[in-house]
Amino acid sequence: MKKKGLWLSLALVFGLTLSGCNSDSASNNTNKEDQGGSKGHEKLEIFSWWTGAGEEDGLKALLKLFQEKYPDIPVENAAVAGGAGTNAKAVLASRMQGNDPPATFQVHGGAELNEGWVAAGKMEPLNDLYEKEGWMDKFPKSLIDMVSKDGKIYSVPVNIHRGNVLWYNKKIFAENGLQPPKTFDEFFQVAEKLKAKGITPLALGDKEPWTATHLFETVLLGTLGTEDYKKLWTGELSFDDPKVKEAVNTFKKMLNYVNEDHSSRNWQDAAQLVGKGEAAMNIMGDWVKGYFVNDLKLKVNEDFGYVPTPNTEGKFMVITDTFGLPKGVKNPDDVKKFLSVLGSVEGQDTFNPLKGSIPARIDADVSKYDEYGKQTIEDFKTAELAPSLAHGSAAPEGFVTKVNQAVNIFVTQKDTKTFIDTLVSASSELKK
Amino acid sequence: METVKTVPERNVTVVPEARKKRKWTVDHWLAAAFLTPSVVLVFIFVYGFIGWTGYVSLSNWNSLVPDLSFAGLKNYIYLFHDFRFQADLRNTLVFTVLFIGVVIVLGQLLAILLDQKLRGESIFRNIFFFPMALSFVVTGVVWQWLLNPSTGVNLFLKKFGLDSKWYTDTTILAGFHLGKIEFGVPVAIVAVVIAAVWQMTGFAVAMYLAGLRAIPEEVREAARMDGATELQIYRKIIIPLLRPITVSVIIIMAHISLKIFDLIYAMTGPGANFVTDVPGVYMFETTFRGNYYANGAAIAMIMLLSVAIFIVPYLISSRKGGS
Numbered sequence: 001m002k003k004k005g006l007w008l009s010l011a012l013v014f015g016l017t018l019s020g021c022n023s024d025s026a027s028n029n030t031n032k033e034d035q036g037g038s039k040g041h042e043k044l045e046i047f048s049w050w051t052g053a054g055e056e057d058g059l060k061a062l063l064k065l066f067q068e069k070y071p072d073i074p075v076e077n078a079a080v081a082g083g084a085g086t087n088a089k090a091v092l093a094s095r096m097q098g099n100d101p102p103a104t105f106q107v108h109g110g111a112e113l114n115e116g117w118v119a120a121g122k123m124e125p126l127n128d129l130y131e132k133e134g135w136m137d138k139f140p141k142s143l144i145d146m147v148s149k150d151g152k153i154y155s156v157p158v159n160i161h162r163g164n165v166l167w168y169n170k171k172i173f174a175e176n177g178l179q180p181p182k183t184f185d186e187f188f189q190v191a192e193k194l195k196a197k198g199i200t201p202l203a204l205g206d207k208e209p210w211t212a213t214h215l216f217e218t219v220l221l222g223t224l225g226t227e228d229y230k231k232l233w234t235g236e237l238s239f240d241d242p243k244v245k246e247a248v249n250t251f252k253k254m255l256n257y258v259n260e261d262h263s264s265r266n267w268q269d270a271a272q273l274v275g276k277g278e279a280a281m282n283i284m285g286d287w288v289k290g291y292f293v294n295d296l297k298l299k300v301n302e303d304f305g306y307v308p309t310p311n312t313e314g315k316f317m318v319i320t321d322t323f324g325l326p327k328g329v330k331n332p333d334d335v336k337k338f339l340s341v342l343g344s345v346e347g348q349d350t351f352n353p354l355k356g357s358i359p360a361r362i363d364a365d366v367s368k369y370d371e372y373g374k375q376t377i378e379d380f381k382t383a384e385l386a387p388s389l390a391h392g393s394a395a396p397e398g399f400v401t402k403v404n405q406a407v408n409i410f411v412t413q414k415d416t417k418t419f420i421d422t423l424v425s426a427s428s429e430l431k432k
Numbered sequence: 433m434e435t436v437k438t439v440p441e442r443n444v445t446v447v448p449e450a451r452k453k454r455k456w457t458v459d460h461w462l463a464a465a466f467l468t469p470s471v472v473l474v475f476i477f478v479y480g481f482i483g484w485t486g487y488v489s490l491s492n493w494n495s496l497v498p499d500l501s502f503a504g505l506k507n508y509i510y511l512f513h514d515f516r517f518q519a520d521l522r523n524t525l526v527f528t529v530l531f532i533g534v535v536i537v538l539g540q541l542l543a544i545l546l547d548q549k550l551r552g553e554s555i556f557r558n559i560f561f562f563p564m565a566l567s568f569v570v571t572g573v574v575w576q577w578l579l580n581p582s583t584g585v586n587l588f589l590k591k592f593g594l595d596s597k598w599y600t601d602t603t604i605l606a607g608f609h610l611g612k613i614e615f616g617v618p619v620a621i622v623a624v625v626i627a628a629v630w631q632m633t634g635f636a637v638a639m640y641l642a643g644l645r646a647i648p649e650e651v652r653e654a655a656r657m658d659g660a661t662e663l664q665i666y667r668k669i670i671i672p673l674l675r676p677i678t679v680s681v682i683i684i685m686a687h688i689s690l691k692i693f694d695l696i697y698a699m700t701g702p703g704a705n706f707v708t709d710v711p712g713v714y715m716f717e718t719t720f721r722g723n724y725y726a727n728g729a730a731i732a733m734i735m736l737l738s739v740a741i742f743i744v745p746y747l748i749s750s751r752k753g754g755s
Contacts, residue, residue, distance in 0.1 A: 090720030116723075260581070
């Protein structure tokens with residue numbers, strides 16, 4: 001009896017294990033078939049890193065709009081937390097490598113899309129969607145170029161962020177009788193005066209090194225000008241050019257004016273210093289505005305002001321979030337429906353006022369945006385566009401990672417020669 | 433499977449006692465049947481994947497497109513020339529030595545104090561053991577707040593004129609140049625060690641307390657009869673008797689500290705000038721941010737080897753001791 005019992009239990013365990021494996025895959029299959037058969041739609045998985053205040057609200061409003069238009073398509077918000085996509089990009093890479101792409105995912109226009117996913121052969125072209133929706137003249141040509149490779153368009157831009165913005169605390173500037181700086185000379189004069197009064201002139205939070213890279217790229221743009229700045233990424237201008245050296249030295253000088261605990265802060269913590277009046281200025285993209293307004297409840301042009309970073313008046317460091325169609329998804333038609341909502345005037349005006357960015361379309365409803373948004377929409381029309389390095393638009397991810405490392409070392413060691421040598425040797429990544 | 437089958441068969445022919453052998457056979461079969469699935473799974477998902485990682489680390493796969501052509505030791509050579517990886521090795525060494533040292537000393541001390549038959553012992557035991565229940569990520573975030581130079585305990589310390597920078601400090605004590613890096617104790621590591629010690633000491637206390645309880649009272653009494661003081665009893669008898677426990681604690685703590693990732697990632701990240709970077713964090717960023725899959729695999733292999741240096745001798749010695 002005892003023996004029989006043992007054998008029985010053994011058989012049971014084995015059976016359970018097997019049926020466990022089976023039922024798992026079987027139920028998955030039937031689920032999919034059910035959805036495929038009765039509803040006609042598979043879950044639409046929207047992958048992004050929009051989990052912060054403002055950006056999450058924007059995304060949810062956009063998904064709600066889509067659900068109103070297509071109530072029969074189930075949507076899943078598959079957002080992964082982490083600033084600038086730190087963690088989301090890792091999750092995405094492993095899913096794409098494993099041939100399990102999300103229905104559509106957030107990707108920065110420029111090298112991140114073109115040299116990354118498109119070059120790896122993981123994306124479907126979307127030219128037919130652009131023609132069907134009549135988008136070719138609704139998005140600025142320079143923006144379409146950022147999401148195209150070899151004449152094929154690979155994603156739909158949903159927003160535009162400006163990277164080269166200097167945010168400043170209005171109260172501190174008024175109390176000390178200072179004007180926001182427009183050139184590097186003015187910046188250092190202002191910074192010196194603030195430092196003399198015991199106020200931290202520039203807030204930096206480079207716990208994640210991309211923020212220091214972000215500061216560096218605005219200095220590069222301000223020193224080199226748009227043309228030469230762009231040439232860096234095509235290899236036409238070498239990183240040991242004297243102008244790059246000048247930019248590195250300016251960057252180095254700026255680091256003398258940052259808060260001491262910068263390496264323990266992230267970008268929100270740094271912006272917070274300016275918002276709360278503990279530091280005077282912060283150089284960061286305009287998602288800071290969303291953070292100021294949504295989280296800290298500050299008022300545009302009352303509590304904080306903004307100007308382009310030194311020497312970048314009339315220049316626009318453009319960061320655009322786009323969504324594309326990965327190869328091998330099971331419901332490409334549903335994805336295209338989502339992309340068409342994303343690219344519509346309604347979709348862009350639902351999303352962007354909440355996110356704090358400006359619409360990628362030129363015919364969006366300006367009245368829906370705040371003071372900052374209106375001015376940025378105007379600036380965008382006339383400004384020279386430059387791709388952002390820190391946010392993957394200018395160069396492939398591999399190069400960006402190496403620059404982040406080099407910047408991290410430079411921030412402490414302040415060794416110009418080593419920094420430039422590293423940049424030069426890393427630039428071999430660009431010609432891939 | 434083959435070897436497992438032969439053992440009971442041989443027993444059937446050799447051992448004459450029928451009752452004994454049959455029972456043994458069934459048990460043996462059962463054991464084998466229960467173990468086989470997990471053995472197969474472990475071989476695929478542990479050893480198979482270690483092999484795959486090793487294979488990738490020797491390839492040219494350093495972009496989004498898989499490229500498994502043979503690259504030799506290129507990825508390893510690159511790493512050992514890399515500033516960041518050299519800094520990582522220094523940090524790991526410093527972290528491991530400080531972390532294990534403090535955990536052992538503190539664990540032993542607290543266990544001995546707890547062993548003084550005081551009242552409410554179980555409350556103290558729980559207090560010391562509770563941090564173990566938290567994940568390293570939680571510990572990291574909490575200690576990051578506590579040690580933030582402009583908040584937490586530091587506001588208090590500032591009143592006494594102490595302006596500690598904790599993990600934002602980039603100075604390296606007793607530094608001399610070795611390779612590309614300054615070799616010494618990075619001050620920022622100390623902050624991370626504090627958090628790690630806070631979390632893991634309870635475990636060492638539990639281990640030592642069990643060890644202390646296993647020492648028979650007769651031993652102490654015999655020593656007292658011989659006129660030894662309490663201090664001498666601990667120094668000459670108890671602590672030497674706890675040595676096997678120390679070895680176990682070292683092994684367990686070493687493998688935690690050599691592959692640590694979550695605590696550092698949540699608390700400091702790589703840190704300015706990579707003063708708190710460790711191979712785990714570098715591996716993550718290289719592989720999943722930079723898409724340098726082969727380089728990342730090489731870092732993972734080096735981490736595996738560094739743990740193996742501790743574990744393998746232990747496995748060999750415990751096997752010898754057992755048989």
